[in-house]
Amino acid sequence: MTLLCLLPGCRFVRVARDGPGALTVLAQARHDHARCPTCRTLSTSVHSRYHRRPTDLPVSGNAVRLQLAVRRFYCRDPACPRHTFAERFPHLLARHAQRTRRLVQAQARTGLALGGQPAARLLAHLAMPTSATTLLRTIRSMPLPAVDRPQVVGVDDWARRKGRTYGTIVVDLERRRPIDLLPDRSAETWAAWLRREPQIQLVARDRSTEYARGTTLGAPEAVQIADRWHLLLNTRQMIERWLARVHPRLKLLPPVGTLIPSTRRTKAYPRAPAEALVRAAAVGRWEVLYDVVRRRRAAGQSLRQINRETGLARATVRKFAFAERFPRHGWRGPGRSILDPHLDHLHARHREGCENAMQLWRELRRLGFPGTAKQVRRWLSERRTRPAKTTIRRLQVPSVVAPTAPTSSPPLPSPKQLSWHLLREPEDLDADAAAAVARVLQDDEAARVVDLGRQFCRIVRRGCGGAQAEPGIIPAFDAWLADARVCGVRVVERFAVSLDQDGAAVRAGLRLPWSSGQDEGQVNRLKLLKRSMYGRAKLDLLRRRFLFAA
Incomplete structure (x- = not known):
């Protein structure tokens, strides 16, 4: 038992069973003397005795409670303010503690890994029962782990709400x-943190103006690096903002080449009339808001003022203010359907003249289709050349089959989806994306914007990888800036001006291998912890759990 229940500073006396699954271990101090905690005088004069009953780690699945015989001694130093004192067990117990140090540590580590409520449920099965509140209080009392002073740091924001x-x-x-985790993303908070770490030499960040200003205030000698992934993201967002303004005009462009009929779905399956009415009403409400924003902008109000008075998001206000027409949603393509793998069979059977939905469904069932006949009936409803036999007589109106070859321009992808296609290299595009890009590039302004966007993406990608950047990358960036600032497209010119204002950080990002990519991975882990602590994820507790888990 001594080997199973090692008690630092104590001598094992005996063990007794205290009910099913519970043991009581009797122990006492090894030495016959103790030191006064105030004057450190050694004493052997016993004043009295009492017992402490703290909980300890379990043994073989049995909960263990210690029964320590504690002695109170006289202090023999006349000048000491203490007359008596109790002997202590610093390696086993804290003062007034009801749990041993090793039990507290085991419970705290479980709470750090699982969270309060899950850990409390598990510990009850491990013979170490405690409440979730006690676990969280224990975690809050743990000292943070010591870390080396950093010299190269990455900074990014994360959403508390x-x-x-x-x-x-x-x-x-x-x-x-x-x-570290900081309570906000203001420049002042970030600058104050940097002033406490004067050894920092390099800061990798996104293109946030708050982090740029905070780094300048708190560590003016540190090198700032603009993250390359964020540069590519900002380029795509710039293209998307431009597309949102000109998308109605681009949809009028004719397709390039001959349109080839396809059996692929180009739209979602038809929905109920009530859903169409709800969607139309929502579009009508947005059109009213679009007119309000345009009128306020024409009256000279700033975007910030419109955002404050209308309550619309700043991105929405900006999109409405610069859009030539109401920016309707572009074509996003239909979602996946369990009917898609069997469309070729359905089209072939329909060309043979089969318009019996139940028969088609039975054939698909033999081919492994897991759905119901309703899905086949819904697909067939748009392609019937004659009413079904089960249709009531007053509704038997012959329908007209839609032509197999398209007679009008195919739908253009939405600005967000199209921005991805426009910035990719031509050889990386599939047939549908390449057709959409070729159609857009017929517009002269679009050709200029896409060419500048692709050039900048190539420059950024050349700066990735290795400690040394590709020779000539900085002159190439400077030449691109000069071209973009006079291209005649307002969105691109403003993007170039913002890059020029942050030019030192952008050039450092193209030259040096550091980036804030690690921040993105840590934010992903932080979000997992925050969601697992739903309702209890206050900043101090979340900060401790996040840093201990690292």
Whole structure:
């Protein structure tokens, strides 16, 4: 039993069973003397005795409670303010503690890994029962792990409440571990943190103006690096903003080449009339808001003022203010359907003249189709050349089969989807994406914007990989800036101006191998922890759990 229940500073006396699944271990101090905690005088004069009954780690699945015989001694130093004192067991118990240090540590580690409620449920089965509140209180009392002073850090924001409040995460890029969570993403908070770490030499960040200003205030000597992934993301967002303004005009462009009939679905299956009415009403409400924004903008109001008075999101206000027409949603393509793998068979049977939905469904069932006849009937309803036999007489109106070859321009993808296609290299596009890009490039302004966007993406990708950038990359970036600032497209010119204002960080990002990519991975882990702590994820508790888990 001594080997199974090692008690630092104590001598094992005996063990007794205290009911099913519970043991009581009797122990006492090894020495016959103790030191006064105030004057450190050694004493052997016993004043009295009492017992402490703390909980300890379980043994072989049995809960263990210690019964320690504690002695109270006289202090023999006349000048000491203490007259008596109790002997202590610093390696086993804290003062007034009801749990041993090793039990507290085991419970805290379980709580750090699982969270309060899940850990409390598990510990009850491991003979270490405690409440979730006690676990969280224990985690809050643990000292944070000591870390080396960082010199290269990455900074990014994370959502405490998405769209409302945000915090800041700081990562040591050399050691690949998070080192702090800050309560907001303001420049002042970030600058104050940097002033406490004067040894920092390099800061990798996104293109947030708050982090740029905070780094300049808190660490003016540090090198700032604009993350290359965010540069590519900002380029795509710039293309998307331009497309949102000109998308109605681009939809009028004719397709390039001959349109080939396809059996692929180009739209979703028909929905109920009530859903169409709800969608039309929603579009009508947005059109009213679009007119309101355009009128206010024409009256000279700023975008910030419109955002404040209308309550619309800033991105929505900006999109409506610069759009030539109401920006209707572009074609996004239909979602996946379990009927899609069997469309070729359905089209072939329909060309043979089969318009019996139940017969088609039975054939598909033999081919492995797991759906119901309703899905086949819905597909067939748009392609019937004659009413079904089960249709009531007053509704038997012959329908006209839609032509197999398209007679009008195919739908153009939405601005967001189209922006991805326009920035990819031509050899990386599939047939549908290449046709959409070729159709858009018929517009002269679109050709200029896409060419500049692709050039900048190539420059950024040339700066990725290796400690040394490709020779000539900085002159290529400077030449691109000069061309973009006089291209005649307002969105591209403003993007070039913003890059020029952050030019030192952008050039450092193209030259140096560091990036804030590690921040994105740590934010992903932080979100997992935050959601697993739903309802209890206050910043101090989340910060401790996140840093201990690192």
